[in-house]
Amino acid sequence: MAMHTWFECKIRYEKTMENGMQKKVTEPYLVDALSFTEAEARIIELACGPVPEGHSRWTLRLLEKEAKVVLDTPVSKDAIRRALKKTNFDLTKMNTGAFPQERTQNL
Numbered sequence: 001m002a003m004h005t006w007f008e009c010k011i012r013y014e015k016t017m018e019n020g021m022q023k024k025v026t027e028p029y030l031v032d033a034l035s036f037t038e039a040e041a042r043i044i045e046l047a048c049g050p051v052p053e054g055h056s057r058w059t060l061r062l063l064e065k066e067a068k069v070v071l072d073t074p075v076s077k078d079a080i081r082r083a084l085k086k087t088n089f090d091l092t093k094m095n096t097g098a099f100p101q102e103r104t105q106n107l
Helices: 036-048 060-071 077-086
Strands: 005-016 022-033
Touching: 036 060, 036 077, 060 077
Parallel strands: none
Antiparallel strands: 005 022
């Protein structure tokens, strides 16, 4: 049994009335949302996976582009950052082998 989560949102926009005047309107609507845990799990799974061709490591912007394709919904890089931060996932500490660190002697 699948549970659907619905969020009530309000959108504010300018509507052109019949007489040609602009009026600011606020309308509520319901949005069917992917559950946060499912979306976070898919983002983390994506970040743990292989890096796309031509890139040495994942970045938030790159994850943002790929998550848009995987989740079929645009996801902001800040939402991705928060999801990764919850699990202490650090994109900068991942060793992909693209740039091996060389040991140098201290002089």
